[in-house]
Amino acid sequence: MSDRPPPGTETPARPRRSDATRAAILNAARDRFAAEGYERATIRAIARDAGIDPSMVMRYYGNKEGLFVAATDIDLRMPDLTAVDRDRLGERLVRHFLDVWEHDERLTGMVRVGVTVDAGAERLRSVFRDQLAPVIAAVCPVPDEAAVRAALVGSQIIGMAMARYVVRIPPATGLSHDEVVAWLAPTVQRYLTAERP
Amino acid sequence: MSDRPPPGTETPARPRRSDATRAAILNAARDRFAAEGYERATIRAIARDAGIDPSMVMRYYGNKEGLFVAATDIDLRMPDLTAVDRDRLGERLVRHFLDVWEHDERLTGMVRVGVTVDAGAERLRSVFRDQLAPVIAAVCPVPDEAAVRAALVGSQIIGMAMARYVVRIPPATGLSHDEVVAWLAPTVQRYLTAERP
DNA sequence: TGTGTTGGTCAACGCTTGTTGGCAACGTAC
DNA sequence: GTACGTTGCCAACAAGCGTTGACCAACACA
Incomplete structure (x- = not known):
């Protein structure tokens, strides 16, 4: 004490x-x-x-x-997106996350804990709020839309992480980095830059 | 005994x-x-x-x-997609999953367990394999691509479920059903029907 | 009516868990 | 050199866990 x-x-x-x-x-x-x-x-x-x-x-x-x-301090080491070609934002983000997930197994574990216990879920929310959302807000022309766009990006990223690293669904684990990027980058790009539907 | x-x-x-x-x-x-x-x-x-x-x-x-x-028997009550307009597959699927997730909180719980314990992860894999993948394979013209396309769809669906129902990230929980559909349907549609990139 | 099967309770087992308090060795400051 | 805070180990605690086996009541069937 x-x-x-x-x-x-x-x-x-x-x-x-x-x-x-x-x-x-x-x-x-x-x-x-x-x-x-x-x-x-x-x-x-x-x-x-x-x-x-x-x-x-x-x-x-x-x-x-x-x-x-x-x-449990999670650091996503988010890159500065304002320095990235506007039409390559999706690719840049997907590649970054693949890199982060693959090089720190602890992230996978933290998702595991974040899903189970309340304190863990709060941690994941704070990571989203303090690390992902601001970086995305910086490249979002309409400030009001930033939070939603960040959430959408987050949902696709965390979904792929679940499929590949946590639940290990075979077709997802079998994809190469380039394949994942080819499929997911357009999705993320659209969530970031497309007109609100 | x-x-x-x-x-x-x-x-x-x-x-x-x-x-x-x-x-x-x-x-x-x-x-x-x-x-x-x-x-x-x-x-x-x-x-x-x-x-x-x-x-x-x-x-x-x-x-x-x-x-x-x-x-833990999970039933996604998957609809028959062969009876759906080809260019509305995405919308149909997203709407279905929103419905399923929202009406059975146990699904959320099963994800929670599936992430924690091995037997649970196996359950999630079998649900993917036996319930989601076949339905998607039925509308996939190139059989070899079906598994990957199903995994991609699954990643976006499970990611949104995580964001909305498990971790409860505020911007994601605040979206209406129609908003979720408007954003996610094109993604799922592309995973299902777009040329392989 | 008697007998075996089924549905259910009760009390305890061995074990692991988070947590606590006492006690010895060490380093430092006066 | 002695007093004191720090660092560490040890032994134990109470509680909760999954699991087991003995035992009783109700039923089914001959």
Whole structure:
């Protein structure tokens, strides 16, 4: 409890001896949550992975939900779309997401958790709101339409991610990157730039 | 164990006194699995909902996974697409799925479970394979392309379902049925009928 | 009427879970 | 050098889980 300095008066970044342990816990937690979902990822297993005692997890993160919140920071590494040819926005986005999904299995896991537990769903909503929506709003001429267009793009992207990486529907897993781009890019392009129907 | 008659010699349909109980268990199981996912839905809670003892669940369905398998039959009630105008296939499909998703919350729940536990993912794959793919293959002129086209359609449909009903991303939940159809129908139509890119 | 089958309850089992509190070793500041 | 906060381990807790087996009541059938 006398662990973190009082919020607001936070000291710049005084390193603590336990920082390595904290990091190890977060790393193990991310992997376990991603691989097994919220319920099956036990504090005991996470602690074992991190090479410490389960009680340390409690001391540093309060309880399991606290650990989950601390462990799940999702970064989509969104590109700046204003620098992209207007008629290649769809292709650029689809390619980017294929890249992100494929290089960080934790994202798949976070979707898994986001679907199961409330705190996870809130995380996904915040990722949509803070990372995807703004980037899309920046290239949307009518500000009022930005949110809906972002949601549409998000729906197609997350749907393909579900099909390929989470549920693993065979025809979807068999597609090459180029094939996925060829099919999905026009969809995303239309959601971004087409007149509102 | 001496419960079901030996498979193969199954007697036509002799009703058992316990049929009502069995049905009550399945109903309660469906609701609990849908609402809380596989892990949080406990056999004890399901039995309580059904008004019987937990041990009955074990007797009738062997174990928790057996109950899950028995409880999760998903019926998409797919329409016959061969009777639909070729250039309205997209609209027809999107409208159908909106209808199905909105009238059976259990579907949402099954996605939740399908994402979490292996047996659930297998269920989703079988639904895709046995219910969605055949219907789409029936209107696909090039048989070899049917599976991929079905997967593409499925990705957009399941993505919108995730956005609207599971994660509940605000801009997506705010869309009316007609708006969803207006945006998604052309996408699905293209996945179904457009030349392979 | 007697006997085997079916539908159901009850109490307990072994196990895992998140969580807690006590206690030892270490480092640092006075 | 002693007092104190930090870091860590250990052992235990209460609760909840899936699962089992003994036992009873009602029925079906001879």
